[in-house]
Amino acid sequence: MKTNDIILQTTTKVVVFIIILFSIFIFFKGHYTPGGGFVGGLLTSGAIVLLLLAFDMKTVAEILPINYIYMTATGLLFAVGTAAGALFFNVPFLTHAFGDVYLPILGKTSLHTATIFDLGVFLVVVGVTMTIIQTIGGDE
Amino acid sequence: MSLLHLAIISPFLLAILVPILYKSFRQIHTGWFVLPLPILLFSYFLSFLSIQEPITKSVPWIPFLGIDFIAKIDGLSLLFALLITGIGSLVVLYSVYYLSKDKEKLNTFYVYLLLFMGAMLGVVLSDNLIVLYMFWEFTSFSSFLLIGYWYHKEKSRYGAQKSMIITVFGGLSMLGGIILLYIMTGSFNISEIMEIVPSISDHTLFIPALLCFLVGAFTKSAQFPFHIWLPDAMEAPTPVSAYLHSATMVKAGIYLVARMSPVFAAEGLWLWLVGGVGIITLFWGSFNAVKQTDLKAILAYSTISQLGMIMSLLGIGAAALHFEGIEKSVYAAAITAAVFHLINHATFKGSLFMVVGIVDHETGTRDIRKLGGLMNFMPITFTLAIIGTFSMAGLPPFNGFLSKEMFFAGMLRVLELDIFSFETWGLLFPVIAWLASVFTFLYSMILVFKTFTGKFQPEKLEKKPHEAPIGMLISPIILASLVIIFGLFPNILSNSMIAPAINAIMPGNAADVHISFWHGFTPELFMTIGVIATGILLYISLPKWRRVYDLFPKKLTLNRLYDGSLEFAQSISKKLTSGYMNGSIRTYLVYIFSFFIVILASTIAVKDAFKMDTSNISSIGFYEILLALAIVVASISILFAKSRLTSIILLGSVGYTVSLFFVLFRAPDLALTQLVIETISVALFLLCFYHLPKNSKNEERIRFKLTNLLISIGVGAIVTVIALSAHSNKMFDSIAQYYVENTYEKAAGKNMVNVILVDFRGFDTLFEITVLSIAALGIFTMIKLKMKGGRKNENK
Numbered sequence: 026m027k028t029n030d031i032i033l034q035t036t037t038k039v040v041v042f043i044i045i046l047f048s049i050f051i052f053f054k055g056h057y058t059p060g061g062g063f064v065g066g067l068l069t070s071g072a073i074v075l076l077l078l079a080f081d082m083k084t085v086a087e088i089l090p091i092n093y094i095y096m097t098a099t100g101l102l103f104a105v106g107t108a109a110g111a112l113f114f115n116v117p118f119l120t121h122a123f124g125d126v127y128l129p130i131l132g133k134t135s136l137h138t139a140t141i142f143d144l145g146v147f148l149v150v151v152g153v154t155m156t157i158i159q160t161i162g163g164d165e
Numbered sequence: 166m167s168l169l170h171l172a173i174i175s176p177f178l179l180a181i182l183v184p185i186l187y188k189s190f191r192q193i194h195t196g197w198f199v200l201p202l203p204i205l206l207f208s209y210f211l212s213f214l215s216i217q218e219p220i221t222k223s224v225p226w227i228p229f230l231g232i233d234f235i236a237k238i239d240g241l242s243l244l245f246a247l248l249i250t251g252i253g254s255l256v257v258l259y260s261v262y263y264l265s266k267d268k269e270k271l272n273t274f275y276v277y278l279l280l281f282m283g284a285m286l287g288v289v290l291s292d293n294l295i296v297l298y299m300f301w302e303f304t305s306f307s308s309f310l311l312i313g314y315w316y317h318k319e320k321s322r323y324g325a326q327k328s329m330i331i332t333v334f335g336g337l338s339m340l341g342g343i344i345l346l347y348i349m350t351g352s353f354n355i356s357e358i359m360e361i362v363p364s365i366s367d368h369t370l371f372i373p374a375l376l377c378f379l380v381g382a383f384t385k386s387a388q389f390p391f392h393i394w395l396p397d398a399m400e401a402p403t404p405v406s407a408y409l410h411s412a413t414m415v416k417a418g419i420y421l422v423a424r425m426s427p428v429f430a431a432e433g434l435w436l437w438l439v440g441g442v443g444i445i446t447l448f449w450g451s452f453n454a455v456k457q458t459d460l461k462a463i464l465a466y467s468t469i470s471q472l473g474m475i476m477s478l479l480g481i482g483a484a485a486l487h488f489e490g491i492e493k494s495v496y497a498a499a500i501t502a503a504v505f506h507l508i509n510h511a512t513f514k515g516s517l518f519m520v521v522g523i524v525d526h527e528t529g530t531r532d533i534r535k536l537g538g539l540m541n542f543m544p545i546t547f548t549l550a551i552i553g554t555f556s557m558a559g560l561p562p563f564n565g566f567l568s569k570e571m572f573f574a575g576m577l578r579v580l581e582l583d584i585f586s587f588e589t590w591g592l593l594f595p596v597i598a599w600l601a602s603v604f605t606f607l608y609s610m611i612l613v614f615k616t617f618t619g620k621f622q623p624e625k626l627e628k629k630p631h632e633a634p635i636g637m638l639i640s641p642i643i644l645a646s647l648v649i650i651f652g653l654f655p656n657i658l659s660n661s662m663i664a665p666a667i668n669a670i671m672p673g674n675a676a677d678v679h680i681s682f683w684h685g686f687t688p689e690l691f692m693t694i695g696v697i698a699t700g701i702l703l704y705i706s707l708p709k710w711r712r713v714y715d716l717f718p719k720k721l722t723l724n725r726l727y728d729g730s731l732e733f734a735q736s737i738s739k740k741l742t743s744g745y746m747n748g749s750i751r752t753y754l755v756y757i758f759s760f761f762i763v764i765l766a767s768t769i770a771v772k773d774a775f776k777m778d779t780s781n782i783s784s785i786g787f788y789e790i791l792l793a794l795a796i797v798v799a800s801i802s803i804l805f806a807k808s809r810l811t812s813i814i815l816l817g818s819v820g821y822t823v824s825l826f827f828v829l830f831r832a833p834d835l836a837l838t839q840l841v842i843e844t845i846s847v848a849l850f851l852l853c854f855y856h857l858p859k860n861s862k863n864e865e866r867i868r869f870k871l872t873n874l875l876i877s878i879g880v881g882a883i884v885t886v887i888a889l890s891a892h893s894n895k896m897f898d899s900i901a902q903y904y905v906e907n908t909y910e911k912a913a914g915k916n917m918v919n920v921i922l923v924d925f926r927g928f929d930t931l932f933e934i935t936v937l938s939i940a941a942l943g944i945f946t947m948i949k950l951k952m953k954g955g956r957k958n959e960n961k
Contacts, residue, residue, distance in 0.1 A: 104931050137913055
């Protein structure tokens with residue numbers, strides 16, 4: 026029943042990357058400007074939803090062979106792992122660490138464990154949104 | 166743990182072993198294993214007969230609450246302990262022959278019986294009121310099990326339930342009394358309470374405590390109007406009736422009254438209540454016993470009546486506290502009579518129950534209309550019945566005669582009482598006592614002569630009657646011989662048992678207890694002669710005046726009241742519950758919101774909390790007014806929207822306006838999130854709308870309901886008022902300054918919102934994403950895991 030939505034599909038192919046880039050942008054700069062894991066995750070799932078609209082579910086599943094429930098679990102693991110990791114350094118649960126680190130290619134970079142926590146949030150949000158949409162959409 | 170404690174808990178220990186013994190030795194009657202214990206205990210308690218001072222042994226149980234398992238043995242407890250173990254042994258022996266080892270579940274029977282025996286011993290030997298209460302409830306509960314022993318019979322279950330409800334009601338009331346006493350005295354130990362009592366008799370809680378204790382005692386001892394459970398408890402096996410409902414459990418109330426006499430008896434109310442209720446019970450029980458046709462029912466009412474007699478004697482005896490010298494010993498004699506009759510009643514009533522059990526066992530019926538002329542078939546049983554009933558009726562030379570004489574003497578002394586306004590109504594006591602004795606005589610005669618003399622009706626009997634086996638006769642023979650021995654030589658009891666018991670009931674009243682068989686031509690002797698003469702006359706003319714009982718309206722009985730109130734309570738609570746629990750969520754929301762309004766509004770009104778302070782508000786800009794108007798218009802339009810689609814779109818517009826508000830109030834993170842989330846939720850709403858069943862898609866406005874309108878306005882108003890007051894009552898500064906200062910310093914971030922979310926308050930975020938995951942999993946499982954055949958169930 027799919028009509029030949031050539032314009033939608035072509036536009037999607039371009040726009041999806043822009044949206045994903047924007048979501049990554051918003052995710053990474055969340056610590057300094059508005060944004061963060063939550064909005065970033067929602068935007069990424071928005072991009073995937075756009076794919077779902079332009080193509081069908083089967084195609085999208087082939088392009089992105091992801092089990093979103095595992096993704097949710099991974100996100101939770103990241104968040105809990107970051108939080109629990111603090112315990113190994115004899116500091117209270119969920120104490121974050123940050124500092125400047127010299128990396129081989131990037132040089133002096135400011136790193137923050139809060140980003141890993143935020144990545145957990147990001148993954149959970151993408152996982153949750155996509156699980157909900159896919160389950161409801163896939164239901165006969 | 167002393168030997169005394171071991172004696173109290175030994176029945177419980179044996180009860181554990183009984184099922185094992187029952188299963189391992191099927192060919193031996195389990196009763197034989199049980200029998201040695203009460204005999205052993207009886208001889209153990211006999212060894213205390215010579216004690217002069219009470220013996221107290223204590224084992225800590227819950228010391229920080231003042232609850233210790235204190236076993237105290239004095240004259241009164243010893244008397245009861247001997248009754249419990251002595252009659253217990255005889256009943257166990259009797260039950261060995263009464264209950265068939267092939268047909269009955271003997272393991273449960275003896276477990277219950279042993280539980281009961283241990284509990285009774287605990288009640289009479291505990292000095293700590295809480296421990297006493299514990300054992301008290303144990304007796305209620307084990308007697309419940311025993312009454313319902315033949316649980317397949319509807320009447321057994323009814324009787325068990327009734328006795329449970331009534332005695333537990335009394336037990337709980339007694340617990341209330343115990344607690345009140347503890348509040349007043351600070352102790353649970355009876356001996357300590359007795360010492361403190363003179364100083365607290367003016368306490369406001371004293372009378373309530375007294376009433377609570379009396380309700381407990383009256384329900385247990387089947388006193389008017391709580392006596393109704395006892396006749397129904399006759400559905401129990403006869404050994405149980407003999408043991409529980411004549412000799413032991415029903416005397417727990419008597420024990421309690423006697424035990425608490427030193428505490429409460431100085432109060433005039435005690436005299437009136439104990440004496441008055443006792444005498445009413447005495448009359449009512451004996452009066453009703455006459456009309457019964459079931460042998461056990463006669464005995465049940467007779468038990469009620471005899472317990473009333475003991476109770477009234479205890480009440481009158483309390484008058485001794487108010488007199489000195491010769492007067493004192495006169496009233497203390499009433500206590501002597503009570504204790505003496507307590508023993509007598511246990512002996513003759515126990516034997517009578519066993520006799521009735523034999524008649525039932527050998528003929529298959531207990532109905533006196535079917536029985537008659539059994540004298541020739543069961544000569545020994547007949548002799549035993551004669552002894553028991555004549556003693557019960559108060560005829561010489563049996564022990565009942567002596568206690569009845571002493572009872573009359575005690576009641577006659579009421580006439581001379583000039584305290585607590587006894588001079589006005591005191592005359593009723595001897596009169597009622599005499600009338601009740603006439604009826605006692607009457608039913609005693611009915612019991613024995615209707616059963617054993619008259620016409621023999623073999624066609625109405627299920628079995629061919631014959632004499633009972635010797636084993637079944639041993640116990641009643643022992644009891645009947647005690648009846649005669651105590652009747653002829655009452656003084657073998659007086660110094661060994663009665664005097665110490667009286668000393669315990671009335672400390673410091675070591676009256677010279679002497680029961681003389683013949684006191685000369687006293688008024689009470691003529692009263693007895695009158696009783697016998699009137700009784701014989703009434704017995705002969707019984708068919709003529711029997712119809713008197715029909716005069717009483719059947720609807721006005723206490724049983725009807727009990728059944729009616731149970732039904733009433735049931736139907737009322739059912740109506741009440743189905744009235745407010747109607748299953749509609751709308752109604753429950755109405756309750757919740759109404760309570761919300763009422764509680765908050767009354768709190769605001771009572772605390773005078775409403776306050777409006779405009780000094781701290783910022784100015785209102787043009788865009789804010791515009792957006793507020795938009796949101797108000799959208800919200801109100803939702804209520805009047807005709808189609809659901811319009812509502813969804815309007816709801817979306819409310820959400821987007823909120824997002825604009827976030828923009829306006831400088832919350833970019835919130836604005837972003839709100840925008841996306843609103844989009845997703847509107848999409849989900851549309852999905853729901855699309856899948857609505859056809860017939861409910863009918864476009865329809867929200868129906869108007871005044872309650873809904875009022876409640877929603879109320880909730881809105883309350884929330885507004887609270888918000889205004891809260892804003893006007895700022896107690897301290899915000900803590901936001903800390904975040905402003907430390908976001909970069911400590912967390913190396915510049916987006917304060919995000920830093921709070923992942924760093925300062927990351928714990929909340931952790932669980933919020935958990936909530937999201939659970940929601941996703943929930944949706945996944947709800948949709949994917951549809952049970953096969955679910956539709957089939959729907960059609961059922």
